[in-house]
Amino acid sequence: MRDNYPNLPGFEFVRLEDSYVLDITIHPGVLSVRLDLMLLPGHPEYGAPFPGDRACFRQATLAFSHIRDLHWTDQGVVKPAVDASGTLDFGSVDSLTRDDDNYEVQGDWGTILLKSSIPSLSIDPPPSPDPGEPAGAVTA
Template sequence: MSNRQPERVRTSYDELPGFASYVLEESYVLGVIAEPGVVRFRLEVVLTPEHPAYEEPGSGVYLCYRPGELRFDGVTELDWAGQGASPATDASGEVDYGHVDTMTLENGVYALAGDWGSMRVRAASARVAIDD
């Protein structure tokens, strides 16, 4: 009999189903909402050319941004550290909390980090949705 522990597999978000056509590292976090069972990141999300809603960026813009959210459903555990960083304000007065610099999934727990803090979320599912 072996006492070996099962291998832990850490998966980057872009390898998860439904995430390949988004670039979270370039998407702006506009707000984070945590409610019982749900965590939502309001985003100006960057789409890759493979996304059906992708449009060529206009002059002076290099990426295709769309309003949307990163949503975790069926949340049973949430640990959010490093909260309280002041948001950035751009020249037009828009406020943001930086980007989702990293997001991985390991053994049912999503680990995220950015200027807004770091978060560990045990959730049944995660997805990105673009506003209509």
């Protein structure tokens, strides 16, 4: 069965194409993609965008585990971009498709073909407010 990521459990209310890839790491049996993930209305963690953001973004990890085979082509073609805050990113996830237990993940950073269990998406807790600032304060 071939389908796209919104049909995967936990991916229904996210938009990978408008998210930013912050890092990609591979360890034996595990692929982790750190994201500045765009959440859509309907996601349980969705909230008002932080000041200066165009949408609701949260730090998250896309993880593939129990990897039995992995091929990464065209890696190193694109160097990371630096945004106005100095954060590095490698573009977005252009596509994530599934065909049974075969996955294809594409972006400016290359194409990763892998055979694994269903990927998971874990969202970091929201950042804590700075204890030195009054509630509702906006920093520039």
